[in-house]
Amino acid sequence: MSNKRKQFAVIGLGVFGSTIASSLAKMGYEVLAVDRDITCVERIADTVTKAVQADATDINELRSLGIGEFDTVIVAIGNHLEESMLSVMNVKELGVPYVLAKAKNKQFMQILLKIGADRVVRSEKEMGERVAKSLVRKNIIDIIEVDNDYSIIEMKAPASWIGKTLKTLNVRSAYKMNILAIRYANQEKLVLSVDPNYVIEDGDHFLVLGETEAVEKYDYLIEK
Ligand code: ADP
Numbered sequence: 001m002s003n004k005r006k007q008f009a010v011i012g013l014g015v016f017g018s019t020i021a022s023s024l025a026k027m028g029y030e031v032l033a034v035d036r037d038i039t040c041v042e043r044i045a046d047t048v049t050k051a052v053q054a055d056a057t058d059i060n061e062l063r064s065l066g067i068g069e070f071d072t073v074i075v076a077i078g079n080h081l082e083e084s085m086l087s088v089m090n091v092k093e094l095g096v097p098y099v100l101a102k103a104k105n106k107q108f109m110q111i112l113l114k115i116g117a118d119r120v121v122r123s124e125k126e127m128g129e130r131v132a133k134s135l136v137r138k139n140i141i142d143i144i145e146v147d148n149d150y151s152i153i154e155m156k157a158p159a160s161w162i163g164k165t166l167k168t169l170n171v172r173s174a175y176k177m178n179i180l181a182i183r184y185a186n187q188e189k190l191v192l193s194v195d196p197n198y199v200i201e202d203g204d205h206f207l208v209l210g211e212t213e214a215v216e217k218y219d220y221l222i223e224k
Helices: 015-026 038-044 059-064 081-093 106-114 123-136 171-175 212-221
Strands: 007-011 030-035 050-053 072-075 098-102 119-121 140-145 150-156 177-183 205-211
Touching: 007 015, 015 030, 015 038, 015 072, 030 038, 038 050, 059 081, 072 081, 081 098, 081 106, 106 119, 140 212, 150 212, 171 177, 171 212, 205 212
Parallel strands: 007 030, 007 072, 030 050, 072 098, 098 119
Antiparallel strands: 140 150, 150 205, 177 205
C-alpha cells in the first residue's frame, strides 16, 4: 500500500454519500463533496475539504473540478440509474483508477459494473448481512477486513479451546488462523508473543489473522 494520502471525491450527498464523505474527512483524508442540490452541498461544507455544487452527468463540470486527479471517487446516487450511469462513465473517462458506486438493486449493480465501476455496493443488502451476522456472532468481538479474503479478528477463546494449547489444537491448519496476540483473561494488555504450549483459559481473547470466510463460518455455524 502506498504511503501517499489518498484523495477522495464523493458525488451525491444523500445519507449514504454524506456519511462516507464526513467519515473520511474525520479520519483526516482530503474529501471533495459534490451534489447538484445546493442544500446538500451547504449541509456538508464545514465538514469536508471542499464542497461544490455540480451536475456529475456533465463531464465538463467534472473536468473543471479536477475529478480526474482523484484516486477514488464514490458515486452515491442510488435512486436514479441514468444519473448514476452517466456519472460513473464520466468519472472513468476522466481517468479515475477506482470508482465505487452505490446501487439500489442487483440489476443496477450489474449495469454499473458493466460500464466500468470498480466496486458496487448495495448498502441496504450489505448492512442487512452485517446486522444478521452481528446478531449470531458467538466469539468474534471485532473484525477488520484486510482485503477481499483476509481479516484481522478479535475473538474470545471458543469453549472448545479452553484447557487446551494452541499446539494441540493445531490452530493454524485446523482453523486457517494465525494467532497474532493474546489478551489474557481479566488483563487489559495485549501480549504479542504467544506460547504455543500455554493452556487456554476461559475469558482469554485472541487477535488472529485469518481467511474471513473460514473464520466467519467457524464462528457462526459450529456448535461450541
Ligand atoms: P437520496 O437523496 O434518496 O439518497 P439519490 O440516491 O437518488 O437520492 O441521490 C443522492 C444524491 O445525489 C442527492 O442529494 C442528489 O441531489 C444527488 N444527485 C443526483 N443526481 C446527481 C447528479 N447528476 N449530479 C450530482 N448529484 C446528483
